[in-house]
Amino acid sequence: MSSRLVASALLLKATALAAKTVPEVNGFYLDDGFRPSSSVHLGVAVALRKGGIVAPAIHNADTLSVDELMEGLRDLVGRARAGRLQRAEMADPTITVTNLGDLGVDSVFGVIYPPQVAMVGLGRVMEQPWAHNGMLGIRPVVTATLSADHRVSDGLRGARFLARLDELLQKPEEL
């Protein structure tokens, strides 16, 4: 039973790996400029059942297996909703993901939490007719968006991040 996954776990893992390869989206912008982070602490926006939102971190998300990440997500959401997060988890995400797919939202344009420099928005995973190599098939499709701080990154780096995310999600079994 405990090995069941939600789609978010795969999306989060791919996001963490993509962030690792594009340092300009992962870190903090402080008084003395941008400090990239060598680790990816992935902030996950969690809605609280009584209203409000928190975005605590799954630490070193890029190094976790999908199963470990799923456990981390489950643990984090459970503790967030019970009001039992630790201070470090709240303070140190290096990039945050907001995932509104559960609510049937197709795409979301997130607002960056300073001092972070990027926010990834994930919509609903839905089956769509999809043309590829001259063939039409039905595939699961998700719209991912990136909000990025132009003091640190630019369109090219943002595109590189999204392209890497796309590439990683094409082979979910390798995540």
Place this chain on the structure above:
Amino acid sequence: MNGQDARAAVHRAINQVAPDVGPEDLEAGARLRQDLELDSLDFLRLVETIDTSTGVNIPERDYPQVSTVGGLIDYVTAHG
């Protein structure tokens, strides 16, 4: 399992996953996602809680059958 036990088990499990949902919200037609506002992780926890407490394992292909409180009670009744 009889319907009454199944109903009690389902109500207990929902209360565990979403303590803010009141008994008055648990009408048979109430949809777990839309009306009770369970997200995918809450739903997964609910499925696991039901499995632990009743031994009824709900495979993913049967999720459409258990999208409402009543559907879930019927499922647990039939498979418990």
